[in-house]
Amino acid sequence: MSSTTLMRALALSCHPIPSLAVTALTAGLAALAGLPVDRGVLVTAAVFAGQLSIGWSNDYIDAERDRAVERTDKPVAAGAMAPRVAGIAAVAALILTLTLSGALGWPGGGAALVIVLCGWLYNLGLKATALSWLPYAIAFGMLPAAATLSASQPRWPAAWALTAGALLGVAAHLANVLPDLGEDAATGIRGLPHRLGAKITALAGTGILLAASAVILFGPGGQPNWMRWAGFLSALAVASTAVASAYRDPSSRRFFRATILIAAMDLVFFALSGTSL
DSSP: OOHHHHHHHHHHHTOHHHHHHHHHHHHHHHHHTTOOHHHHHHHHHHHHHHHHHHHHHHHHHTHHHHHHTTOTTSHHHHTSSOHHHHHHHHHHHHHHHHHHHHHHOTTHHHHHHHHHHHHHHHHTTGGGSTTTHHHHHHHHHHHHHHHHTTSSSOOOOOHHHHHHHHHHHHHHHHHHHGGGHHHHHHTTOOOHHHHHOHHHHHHHHHHHHHHHHHHHHHTTOSOOOHHHHHHHHHHHHHHHHHHHHHHHOTTOSHHHHHHHHHHHHHHHHHHHTTOOO
């Protein structure tokens, strides 16, 4: 295998879209928390390394299951990369996460480690239980905390920020799993979305996503300005279109992409409204 082929396989195996989305969200939260550039880059790098370790460990742990259902979108399952390569990459990324989190110090580094721990616990078994939503709720809820706890004077974010993050995490979980319900069920995975079924998962994911948007845009209090209302109405429009598509075709990934888009829109409109984290 050439180095170019290997790098491409590694890039696809780390679950690039979710990894980059969470990393970008972290960078935005760091800016909203008023972190200096160097601290913002450090906390973002720690979260990014953690996401890489989660993605690669997922493909390593699920290699047999993914092969059984012929997941051609996963390099390990498709035979483009040996499982041990994904495993080695996951461990290397985890070591890097520990190093960067250590550089952040306590308590910011601890928050970053909680996020990666949740991802690993999900991969190691929680994904197959009725509590499959819990690691996502905790990890996304801790994202704003990783930013504010990394400040020179560490502080917990407001309750609304933790709540919004947790809601966004649950919505992301439902949207991410929805296209794979059939393949997961065929290999013994019975997480919360599998128990709810495709249509209820799509509707619940949309409702939770809009709740998260409402908390982000109206939770800080004060008189909501037009920017916050514009953000919420935009989120409503995107979510309505996405859920209609997901309801008709649960195997589509449009709903998951819409979830990422809405999270980004919420962050932008929140920033433009003149509010800080």
